[in-house]
Every structure is written in C-alpha cells, then in structure tokens.
Amino acid sequence: MSKKNLLVENERNRQDLGFGTKLTDRRKRLLKQDGQFNVKRKGQSFEAWLNIYNRFIIMPWKIFFLIVLLVYLLLNFIFAITYYLIGVEHLIGVNMTSTHSQFWDAFFFSAQSLTTVGYGRISPDGFAASWVSSIESLVGLMMFAIVTGLLYGRFSRPNPRILFSDNALIAPYLNINALMFRMVNERSNQLINMEVSLVFSKIEERNGLPTRRYYGLSLERAKVNFFPTDWTIVHPLTEDSPLYNETPESLAASDAEFMIAIQGVDDTFADAIHVRHSYKAEELVWGAKFTPMVEEDGEEIYILDLKKVGNYRPANLNY
Amino acid sequence: MSKKNLLVENERNRQDLGFGTKLTDRRKRLLKQDGQFNVKRKGQSFEAWLNIYNRFIIMPWKIFFLIVLLVYLLLNFIFAITYYLIGVEHLIGVNMTSTHSQFWDAFFFSAQSLTTVGYGRISPDGFAASWVSSIESLVGLMMFAIVTGLLYGRFSRPNPRILFSDNALIAPYLNINALMFRMVNERSNQLINMEVSLVFSKIEERNGLPTRRYYGLSLERAKVNFFPTDWTIVHPLTEDSPLYNETPESLAASDAEFMIAIQGVDDTFADAIHVRHSYKAEELVWGAKFTPMVEEDGEEIYILDLKKVGNYRPANLNY
Amino acid sequence: MSKKNLLVENERNRQDLGFGTKLTDRRKRLLKQDGQFNVKRKGQSFEAWLNIYNRFIIMPWKIFFLIVLLVYLLLNFIFAITYYLIGVEHLIGVNMTSTHSQFWDAFFFSAQSLTTVGYGRISPDGFAASWVSSIESLVGLMMFAIVTGLLYGRFSRPNPRILFSDNALIAPYLNINALMFRMVNERSNQLINMEVSLVFSKIEERNGLPTRRYYGLSLERAKVNFFPTDWTIVHPLTEDSPLYNETPESLAASDAEFMIAIQGVDDTFADAIHVRHSYKAEELVWGAKFTPMVEEDGEEIYILDLKKVGNYRPANLNY
Amino acid sequence: MSKKNLLVENERNRQDLGFGTKLTDRRKRLLKQDGQFNVKRKGQSFEAWLNIYNRFIIMPWKIFFLIVLLVYLLLNFIFAITYYLIGVEHLIGVNMTSTHSQFWDAFFFSAQSLTTVGYGRISPDGFAASWVSSIESLVGLMMFAIVTGLLYGRFSRPNPRILFSDNALIAPYLNINALMFRMVNERSNQLINMEVSLVFSKIEERNGLPTRRYYGLSLERAKVNFFPTDWTIVHPLTEDSPLYNETPESLAASDAEFMIAIQGVDDTFADAIHVRHSYKAEELVWGAKFTPMVEEDGEEIYILDLKKVGNYRPANLNY
Secondary structure, three states, rough: HHHHHHHHHHHHHOOOOOOOOOOOOOOOOOOOOOOOOEEEEEEHHHHHHHHHHHHHHOOOHHHHHHHHHHHHHHHHHHHHHHHHOOHHHHHHHHOOHHHHHHHHHHHHHHHHHHOOOOOOEEEOOHHHHHHHHHHHHHHHHHHHHHHHHHHHHHHHHOOOOOOEEEEEEEEEOOEEEEEEEEEOOOOOEEEEEEEEEEEEEEEEOHHHHHHEEEEEEEEOOOOEEOOOOOEEEEEEOOOOOOOOOOHHHHHHHHOOOOEEEEEEOOOOOOEEEEEEEEEEHHHHOOOOOOOOOOOOOOOOEEEEEEHHHHOEHHHHOOO | OHHHHHHHHHHHHHHOOOOOOOOOOOOOOOOOOOEOOOOEEEEEOOOHHHHHHHHHOOOOOOHHHHHHHHHHHHHHHHHHHHHHHHHHHHHOOOOOOOHHHHHHHHHHHHHHHHHOOEEEOOOOHHHHHHHHHHHHHHHHHHHHHHHHHHHHHHHHHHOEEEEEOOOOOEEOOOEEEEEEEEEOOOOOOOEEEEEEEEEEEEEEOOOOOOEEEEEEEOOOOEEEEEEEOOEEEEOOOOOOOOOOOOOOOHHOOOOOOOEEEEEEOOOOOOOEEEEEEEEEEEHHHEEEOOOOOEEOOOOOOOEEEEOOOOOEEEOOOOO | OEEEHHHHOOOOOOOOOOOOOOOOOOOOOOOOOOEOOEEEEEOOOOOHHOOOOHHHHHHHHHHHHHHHHHHHHHHHHHHHHHHHOHHHHHHHHHOOOHHHHHHHHHHHHHHHHOOOOOOOOOOOOHHHHHHHHHHHHHHHHHHHHHHHHHHHHHHHHOOEEEEEEEEEEEEEEEEEEEEEEEEOOOOOOOOOEEEEEEEEEEEEEOEEEEEEEEEEOOOOOOEEEOOEEEEEEEEEEEOOHHHHHHHOOHHOOOOOOEEEEEEEEEEOOOOEEEEEEEEEEEEEEOOOEOOOOOEEEOOEEEHHHHEOOOOOOOOOOOO | OOOOHHHHHHHOOOOOOOOOOOOOOOOOOOEOOOOOEEOOOOOOOOHHHEEEEEEEHHHHHHHHHHHHHHOOOOHHHHHHHHHHHOOOOHHEEOOOOOOHHHHHHHHHHHHHHOOOOOOOOOOOOOOOHHHHHHHHHHHHHHHHHHHHHHHHHHOOOOOOOOOOOOOOOEEEOOEEEEEEEEEOOOOOOOOEEEEEEEEEEEEEEOOOOOOOOEEOOOOOEEEEEOOOOOEEEEEEEOOOOOOOOOOHHHHHOOEEEEEEEEEEEEEOOOEEEEEEEEEEEEEEEEEEEOOOEEOOOOOOOOOEHHHHHOEEEEOOOOO
C-alpha cells in the first residue's frame, strides 16, 4: 500500500461520528446533558424554521391545549366580526337590544357553527350569512381533523424515559478498573434489543493547534436483549483503552466529554427509540462503585428502587 | 494477551441478555410465562408511573369503553352543576317545574353540547351560559379527538398471537437428542422473517455463592422467512451444549429456566413484532416427540389444527 | 468433529425457510401465485379467527363502506325501537298520525342523534328518551372515531403493486444459461433498497419416501438501491446450481416450484414492503429472452411500457 | 473456477444499483437533481395510475385544501339538487318566495347536514327528505374521517430537508485530492445514524457500443451517528478510484453523473428518511475547497450558517 493510501486509511479509521474536528472551543459543550446539541441554525427558510408539525408534537401539553384554545377564540372572533359586518339581522334569534348583545350573540353563533353544535336558537337566514356559516363549519371540521392528527402524533411519538446516574464512576472491575455509568427505564413498559455506544472526546494538540478528537470506547456488553432492571455500562480500562493513562487532571485539562448514544425498541408499540446522554470530566467520580437498586425482600416480585440509580459508595481502585 | 485482558474477555463473552447476575432468589421467576417480567418499580415520577397513553393502549376493550363512558358522564355532571350554578333560567327550554327536572335538563343540555348534537330544544341564552357551552363543545371535540387517537393506537399496536406448546420436550433427534418446543401463529395473517433466540438460565455456585448464569443455546434453525404452519424450534444436545450433562433432577435443583425471545414482521402492516415466552424445568418432558398438526385429508388446502400445538407422544431417547 | 455433529451440521445447513418437510402432497401448491399461503387454520379462538382490525383493513373498499352503512342502519334501527318502546310521545315533534310515521320519526331522530346533526325538529323531552339520546350521541362519536382509525389504517397500509412476468424463462446468459423472471413497479412512487430471494422447491425420494426439499438459488444481483424501471432477476445455471441438470420433464415430475420473497422500502412513507410470488414448473419457458420494456423515442424522458413486462422472444440456449 | 463461472462472477461484481445498462441516451438524465427519476410509466391500471392516497399525501397544502373545499361544494350541490327534486316543501323552514331562494335554502340545509351543524331552522319532514339527510350526515362524517386520515398521513410523512452544496468539488485532501460535496440539515430536529452511498456513472464503449456503467465510490466516512452540523462527504482519489485518471474533459465526454443516496433516522419520530441527489459533470469544480459554515463568535452556542453550504474558495490540487 502506498504512502498516500496509508494516510487515507488513517483518516478513514478515525472515529468522528459526525461532529467534525473544527469545533474546538473549550467553553462550549457540543452535546448537552439532556441529549440536545448546542447548535443554532442561521439562514433557514421560513418553512424549515417553522417546522410546524414538529413544534406541535414536542411542545408541552399545556402549551398545546392553550394554543388550541387561542386559535378557537381567534377564529370565533374573526367570524363574529364577519357576521357583524354582514349584519346580525341575518342571524335569526340574535338579541338586538344593544351592540354589545349583538356582537356576543354573533360570537356565540360562531362558536356553535365552528364546533358544529348548532343549537339553532340563533341560525343564519340571509344568503351571505348562510354562506359564511357553511364555510365556518367546514373550517371547524378541518381544524378538529388537524387537532386529531396532532394529538395522535403526540401520543404515538416514541418518548422513552431513561434515568441515568448523576455521575460516571471509575470503579474497580475484576482485577483492573473500569469506567461505569448506570441507567434504568423509569417506565414499566419493556425496552428490548438495547444497544449502547460510548464515545470519548477530548482536545489534543495536533501540529501545535488544539483539535477535538473522538475515540470509541469498547464496552464489556454493548447490547442486551432485555432491559427489565438496571444496566451498568462498563468500559474496562485495559491497556488499549484511550483512557488508560488519563487522570482526573488530564481529563479536565483536555475538556473531556463522554457521549452516549442508546437505541432500542419499545416492546408495546415496536417503536424504535433513541436516547443520548453525556458526562463531562467533572461529572466523573474516581474510586467508587454503584450500590444495588434491586431489593430482595422476600416478596414474590423484584422491587427496583429508581431513586437509587445514582447511588454509589467509595471503593479502592486496582493499580 | 495479558491475564487482565483474559478476565475482561471472559466477562465480555458471558451471556447476560440484560438480566444481571444478582437476581438469584430461587422462588422468583424473572420472566413470567406470559412474557412479562417479574419486576416492580419504586420511586417512579408520577408521570412515568401514570404512563397514560401506554395504559390506555394495553387495557382491555371493556375497561377502555367503560372509562370513556365514565369520563363522559363525569364531564356532563360537572358542566350540569356549572349550568345549575349559573342559573338554569339562562338555558331556554329547561323544564322549570322542579329542582330535579332543572338539574336533569341542565345535564341533558350538557350532553347535547359535549357531543355537539345540539338539538336546540334547550339552548343557552345568557352571557355566562353561552360562554360555558362554547367551551364545553370545544372540550367535547378535544375529548373525541383524543379517543380517536387512542382507538387508532389500540388498533395499530402489533399484537401477535403466537401459541406455544405447553411443554418443551427432550426428544430424539437424528442420532442424538434435542430440546424442542413448538409454536404456531394463531391468526391467519402472515408472519415473516421470524427470528428466535433461546437462553438457558440456572443457578450455579461461584466462589461458594449461588449465582444465576445465562447461556445462549444454539438452534438448528434460528430464522425462517415464512411461518405459514407450525415451527418446532430445536436445540441439539451436542457435546458443546450447556445442557449436555443435565438431568431432570439437576435442572430442577438449579432452578433452570428457558427463555425465548422471538421477533418478526407482520406481513399485513409490515409491523415489527416481539414475543417472549419461558419454560421452567418442571415444564420439560423427557422422552417425547411432537405429533403432527397439519392434516392431509385430500382437500385442496392444508389444514392446521391449532389445538394440537402441544400434543406429543412418548419416544425413546438416543444414548 | 464427531459423526453426531456432522449430522446436526447437515441439518443446520439445509434450507427450509419455514415450510417444513412434511408437506409433500403434489396436488397442493403451498405458496399461491398471489403470494398467499394455501393453509387453513382450525381450532382458532373466536378472537383470533375474527381478527377484526385485520379484516377491516384488507377487505375491499366496497365491502368496507357497505359494512359502515349497514352498521349505521342497524344502530338506527335498534335505537328507533328503543325510542318506540320508551314512547315516542317523549320525542317532541314526532308526527303522531300513524304507527308508521311514529316509527320512522323515531328512526330519523335516531339518525340525527347518531351523526350528531341534531336538527331539533324532533328532540327528546322525557327522562328516559333524553338519557338514551345522550348515550346514542356518544355511541355515534365512538363509531366514527373507530371508522376514522380504520380508514387511516387502510390508507397507511403498505400496499405495493409489483407486476411480474407471466413466465419465468430459461434464457441464454453470457456463455451459459440462466433462470430469469422480470418485475416492475406498477406505481409511480419509488421503491428503494429492494432485496429479492429465490427458493427452489421439489419433491425428492429420501429413504424411499417422497419429501419436499428447499434450495436457495444464488442470484446475479439480489439487491438494488433503486427500482425506477424494470428488474430482471437472474439465477445463472452454473455447475453448482441445484437446477444444473434439471429438464422440463424432471421439473414437472418433481412438482417443482420457485418461490420469490421481495422486500424493500416505499420512498414516500419510508414503509417496509414485502411481496411474495411463485412460479410452478409449467410456468417456465425454455429457450426465450425478455424483450425491452423501456422505449427510447427521443423525448426528454424514459417511457416504461408496463404491459410488456411478460413479453419475450425465442432464443437459442447455450450448451 | 471454470471460465463460465468467471464471467458470471464478473457480472455479479458489477455495480448496477437498479438502473440497468440499456439506458444510454446521453441527453437524458436518469436521476434528476431533486431526487426524482426521469421515467414515465405507460399502461398502468387506472388504480395504479390514480394512486390516490399517495397523491393526496404529496400534493401541496394549497391544492389539498382547495380539493377539500371543492369536494365540499360539489357534495352540497349534488344533495341540494336531490332535495330540490324531492321537493323543498319537505324541508320545513325553507324560504319559498322564489326558485332561487328555494334552491339556496336546500343548498344551505345540505351544508348544515354534511357538517352535522344542523341548526334546525331548516329541517327535513317527509320520508324521502329525512332519508336523504340521514345518508348525507353519514357521508359528511365519512368525508371528514377520510380528511382526518389524510391530514395525519401528510403530517407524519418523513419529509427531511437536506441542503446540498450547489457544486461537488475536486479538492486537495491530505497529500492527494478528493471528490467532495457538502450537506446540512436545514431543520433543527436531529437526524441520526446517517448513511451515504455515492455512485459514479458514465458511458463507456463496450464491443463498439456505448453502454452506461455504474461504479460505487468508496468514502472516507460513509456513516455518522449524529448530524448536528455540516457534513462534507469525501471520496479520496486514490489509485484504485474509478475517477483516478478522469479529467474535466473526459467526464463531460462520457456524460458522467454522480448519484447520491442517503438514509438516516429522524430523531423526533424515529422515522426512517431517504434522500437522493445527483451532480452532473458540469456541476464539478476542479481545484477548490469548502469554506467553514460554523461561526465561533464567542457565544455559548455554535452558529451554523445554512446559506454557506455551497461556499468554496480556490485551492491548489496535489499532483
């Protein structure tokens, strides 16, 4: 193989995962602990920025229902104005005693048309008012068809709740040490075929320039078929580990970050799930091991105490 | 490879599947025969415990419709009280002859608003009553949008019905013996690309402590493209099988369990399906073989008798 | 490796695909040409037999809408009877002139309640009639929520339309011959990541008993990324092909069948699609090759003539 | 291996990707730059041509809502005619003063039935009119169930917005050169597990005939786990690259085309996404490299300027 090809081969074997090497600013964390990326887009088209379906799916429930309510009131207001401009005398049954009562009866008639409840105490009579109310009922049905679609989109979105230990530990493991963190499914539904990948990133000097590099860390067990209890992910600190000679100080100095990507399947719906997490150097605890989460108290069932996911106790490391 | 790495390698090669080694209580079965895990969560957040969409999807149909009915009645009751407090004189058409008739007319008006049927015999007149009924119709539409979403979620949930033989058999196979169990798709829709994995778990003494260990069992055929009739899963008891020297007594003594995980694709919807099952030592029959399920009675079509999935007859084992 | 293991190894390497070896009746075709299996289930539970969601999804549109209409009429009939039994005098506005008119007004009132149109010409007044109509509107909304879910299930079901050539050909190929068949996507939407597997099945004498055996046939190209035009699937008849020494007569005598399983992805919805097809020995044409389907007529666009998918012309085979 | 098998082996190793070798017309581009194929189908069945669900999903929103409006008006018109033919005297409340007013009241009554708003100012009285309005309300509910399904289908369709650089570059890379193009996700939602494959196609003389051939191009990095910023896809021009000896002139002369297929997963919904793109020889820039898109301006967050995806500056190639 020629020298040229060797260089190419080296580059090919480098692990990048999609972050690139140019993002080297030490103060900035690329992958936030909630699994979001610390990147903002500029120059998006309006449509891409709006991304309206996505926004309606991921917004909190309170905001979602508030927007539905506001749109409902706004539509009623617009149609009420329209009936008022056409002339409320074309709405049979409107209380004509005052402008105030006329407007509000138009408003309530609008609400009765939009929701298709149509009591009939107020009903359209003239040509224009009848046309507008025909359209309004269609608009109402469209709006509720849209809301139905959005609601199902929100329901069916895979939304796993994985709890992670607050800290990653450097713990004794067999007769060496290992990097460990622990996770557990907070929900009672089963997650299966779980796979985890762990990437170690730090800033290194290359040709005198600080460059962020990425290293995949091999795991004792990267895949499990079932995930009924807790799972401690273990990267053994063997001689070939990129962490073998690291110290708390060297990790802090090189702005080290451990990035975790998890995928699996939600057993109830057979939906794929994807979860990300990360630990920074300062979230590592050196010389500790996790304490058990499962209680064996003599009952017929295993008890898993979720609040203990981050619990650890000091432990002497192997040297 | 150093001694350290060998230990790591051993650990890496151990098959765990996500159960961990600390759950050793003999009286407890981890994977129940219905495919559920025998684990209870403690300390869940309210939201994770509620897991409301999941619950509405997996509950029985009777409970689902009962809850819909109760929510409907409850909402009507709440709105009826509200109209009553506002004053039923603001609902035109209410039968004012008694408190009883007033309340029930408010209740029926509420039902007519919530469902948007709005006959109009009773209709709101005052400002407050009109506002409440405007909101009630919106609430009704939201409620039915939610129910529509839940219904589709229930419909579209992959829900395979795989029948398993009641027993796993130790049966003669070629010139040795094999562990066998049989399964069949109860439904007429096709399952394709089926994969099965079989894990043998037992309690062993390690360093004087009882520890549950897991062993993957190799299968004669772990994957089939089609699954139109019955499928007998076969683990040959060759010399390298973890079961090679086991006896009925040793399996019972070590609290042996055979755990099965199946995945495939439902051909109608191209949905992934996942099924789990397990056999305990006492569900094994030694010296038996399954009898055929397919009838060949001269018709133009093969007849598959599902009730025979567990049928077997005695057979001499090879030694 | 011991003799025992060799037998096991042979069995393991046999290709079965899920059909089993016991189905040997020559008159019966296991995989029908429309991709359905020729198997009938006996002893299904009522629920598995009903398989109601599945049936509603795969039934023809005409049947689907007919059932919706019949259920609508049936529900109206049942509720009309109920109102009649309660007493139509509790429905204000009913035409009391005859039993006939009373029943039909109860029926139309029922329809107006079930669809929630609720004109109000007829409206409930008494306690019992009001309760029944409250429930009927709820039933109506549930029914339409169910229909909405079924409609979306029908819409979103992957339903590819792949056209196959009527015949598989034994055609000259390079300097040997090959088994070929041709397929094309009838729809204009793109299918991508297509994979095809081809299985040859025939009845052989084993230990004096006729036994159906299955052989995978290697393909010149088993996977394509894109499928914009036609695709001719080619199994070269090399010396290691299970078909190498077969003749039209030997194939007919051994009840040969070629089974095809195709999977891919519909580009519009990213849905997985699965298609099956089969050719029997009598559907083979020896000494022919497919004629082109793509017309190059000087326009800016390629024209694919779907009706030509099965067109072939005689061709001399290589020997 | 015999000579026959060698020929077969060669054919097997050729990369075709599903395009076939017969499409050689130089003026026609097979894969258009928007990812669509330049192929038109002839002889489709009406149903396959109609492909109605697909059309309703991919049509622009304006067209979609316009069709809903037109169908609504058309249905109202048809039912209005029906009521008119039955006799509007069977619709209580119709303004009988003129044929014009009779028709429009029938029309508005129809709209009130179809949307199930049913004010009741106009209501059916006779047998025929009551039957028609019962059916109309059912039709209306079916129509809105269909629209709800279509809306959700439109919402949930994976619809990634990947921006590509206008040009592919031949850029210096390590100590050789490479073919490069750049892409970025315009939306803020995360795309994960991205895979890219790149195919080079050109017309070659084979046996004196022009034939289009396809070559897969190996990439420095064909898969990334995350895609938070921009991704420059790199094909190194090593000695074994099919592009190694190409020049701008030779590529233009052989009608070269670079076809790109990308797949990944949308993190929000765990939906698979598929994107295609292509560059023609004239869209290549020789001797240039991309300029950075990420701004590091001292803020807490990385800024990605999407408008710069195609920006490049001249660069000397390595020879």
